[in-house]
Amino acid sequence: MKDDRNIAENYLIHTYNRYPIVFDYGKGVYLYDDTGKRYLDFASGIGVFALGYGQQEYNQALKAQIDKIIHTSNYFYSAPLANAAKKLVKISNMKRVFFCNSGAEAIEGAIKIARKYGHVKKQLKESEIISLEHSFHGRSTGALALTGNITYQEDFFPLMQGVKFAKLNDIGSVKEKITDKTCAIILEPIQGEGGIYPAKREFLVELRKLCDERDILLIFDEIQCGMGRSGSMYVFQEYGILPDVLTTAKALGCGIPVGAFLVNERAEDILEAGDHGTTYGGNPLACVAVDKVLDLFEKLQITEHVKKLTPYLESRLNELVQNKETVIERRGKGFMQGLELQIPAKGVINKAIENGLIVLLAGTNVIRFLPPLIIEKHHIDEMFEILFEILE
Numbered sequence: 001m002k003d004d005r006n007i008a009e010n011y012l013i014h015t016y017n018r019y020p021i022v023f024d025y026g027k028g029v030y031l032y033d034d035t036g037k038r039y040l041d042f043a044s045g046i047g048v049f050a051l052g053y054g055q056q057e058y059n060q061a062l063k064a065q066i067d068k069i070i071h072t073s074n075y076f077y078s079a080p081l082a083n084a085a086k087k088l089v090k091i092s093n094m095k096r097v098f099f100c101n102s103g104a105e106a107i108e109g110a111i112k113i114a115r116k117y118g119h120v121k122k123q124l125k126e127s128e129i130i131s132l133e134h135s136f137h138g139r140s141t142g143a144l145a146l147t148g149n150i151t152y153q154e155d156f157f158p159l160m161q162g163v164k165f166a167k168l169n170d171i172g173s174v175k176e177k178i179t180d181k182t183c184a185i186i187l188e189p190i191q192g193e194g195g196i197y198p199a200k201r202e203f204l205v206e207l208r209k210l211c212d213e214r215d216i217l218l219i220f221d222e223i224q225c226g227m228g229r230s231g232s233m234y235v236f237q238e239y240g241i242l243p244d245v246l247t248t249a250k251a252l253g254c255g256i257p258v259g260a261f262l263v264n265e266r267a268e269d270i271l272e273a274g275d276h277g278t279t280y281g282g283n284p285l286a287c288v289a290v291d292k293v294l295d296l297f298e299k300l301q302i303t304e305h306v307k308k309l310t311p312y313l314e315s316r317l318n319e320l321v322q323n324k325e326t327v328i329e330r331r332g333k334g335f336m337q338g339l340e341l342q343i344p345a346k347g348v349i350n351k352a353i354e355n356g357l358i359v360l361l362a363g364t365n366v367i368r369f370l371p372p373l374i375i376e377k378h379h380i381d382e383m384f385e386i387l388f389e390i391l392e
């Protein structure tokens with residue numbers, strides 16, 4: 001209702017420019033607003049709803065857990081916590097996990113590991129972290145300090161000190177920034193908000209080597225690109241390398257707010273009792289979501305499905321590049337794709353949404369596609385038809 005919009009506008013802090021749409025419910029890969037209008041969702045709540053809306057097994061698991069217990073605090077154990085931890089560690093090839101409530105919080109945990117690694121392993125009083133230009137790591141002040149986008153930062157200075165920015169896919173620029181104080185390098189294996197820029201295999205392999213040589217932690221932020229979106233559970237798994245710290249969130253709970261950071265041997269024992277904590281993190285409801293999501297990924301063979309359908313999605317997006325003058329190029333991997341336009345993408349995205357297709361902005365002139373991982377060919381065709389018409 002228009003009322004809901006007015007009330008929300010009167011009472012919320014205006015941190016978002018929302019579309020004038022009130023969503024009522026979702027089914028599969030479609031959303032329905034309060035007038036009954038249907039939208040094909042190629043954004044999935046910013047890469048969150050990987051399994052689509054109204055997944056019955058997922059919904060049932062959450063409902064059952066609500067009736068059992070929702071929260072216990074981290075003074076105690078629960079079965080969902082144990083199950084979710086075991087499964088997430090296994091599918092990510094990491095050693096241990098800490099559950100939190102969002103992506104930014106996962107980044108904060110990774111920062112603390114990096115700082116403590118510098119302090120106790122490298123005897124540094126003050127350490128430096130290298131991040132990348134055009135990166136996005138979240139809105140809390142630590143994560144913001146790592147985010148390579150001055151417009152997000154400038155109103156909030158001074159941010160956390162000791163951060164340097166290097167260039168993606170330019171190992172020389174990383175080497176230039178390394179000093180004896182460097183404790184960690186953090187990057188998204190596919191940059192999301194910044195404009196869909198995938199890291200090259202050679203770059204990641206060289207970074208791994210460099211970090212080993214210089215005793216630096218390698219942190220992969222797979223909050224957006226992870227959880228099957230690339231066609232593998234995590235992007236790095238395609239390159240035969242492991243990070244020392246991994247952050248994950250967005251699709252991890254498929255709508256229940258949950259994030260996590262995971263560690264490998266080198267970072268396994270850095271955080272000790274008393275070093276870090278959160279009241280909600282790993283609560284039984286969130287962990288049932290994680291547990292069920294990971295079950296369903298396996299059962300529905302999500303990564304195989306993404307791999308199988310990626311060539312089709314890419315070929316249809318390539319058609320737009322070939323046929324439409326405003327579209328410069330396609331970038332991305334799996335179901336994380338971007339179309340770079342010659343013009344700001346905002347107007348095109350507004351039009352797409354008016355025409356019943358939800359897509360996202362990345363950077364200023366990139367249309368970003370993060371569809372649910374269960375889309376079929378005909379959904380891709382439907383997306384194509386709408387965009388083809390709009391881009392006339």
Ligand SMILES: *Cc1c(COP(=O)(O)O)cnc(C)c1O
Nearest residue numbers: 102103104136137138192223224
């Ligand atoms: C979304 C995102 C974050 C922040 O996650 P929140 O849950 O919004 O705090 C961090 N890093 C990347 C790569 C993201 O896409």
